[in-house]
Amino acid sequence: MKRIAVWIASFVMTQQLLLAAAIARPARCVVNSAGAAAYNGKCEFSSETGGSFSIAPVGKSAFDGATVISVSVTLPGVAEVRGLTRDGINSRWGEAKRSKEDPACWIGSDFKICVY
Numbered sequence: 001m002k003r004i005a006v007w008i009a010s011f012v013m014t015q016q017l018l019l020a021a022a023i024a025r026p027a028r029c030v031v032n033s034a035g036a037a038a039y040n041g042k043c044e045f046s047s048e049t050g051g052s053f054s055i056a057p058v059g060k061s062a063f064d065g066a067t068v069i070s071v072s073v074t075l076p077g078v079a080e081v082r083g084l085t086r087d088g089i090n091s092r093w094g095e096a097k098r099s100k101e102d103p104a105c106w107i108g109s110d111f112k113i114c115v116y
Helices: 002-023
Strands: 025-033 036-047 053-057 066-075 078-085 090-098 105-108 111-115
Touching (some): 053 111, 066 090
Antiparallel strands (some): 036 053, 053 066
């Protein structure tokens, strides 16, 4: 059963990636993991409904192991963050809150994602 759930989640993330690629626009992304800068550079930003979005790196193969990061807003100022690896594994990064100091950033327990 767990294998089916993982497959479905991977399928949904792949579909989101394909749809996002068609409407992605250039941006600058800063992704910090465990307090260290994992990525700071060009990315493709794809907005989704309700303030959710996904990002993909440009010029590098991944952000800290993830080829796509999805930030899915669940409540105002709160989001669920996931990363899709090259192997199609959909990893849960955890909950993030929108920064009050810099609204372009979402901050989790051990990561920070900013899109400018």
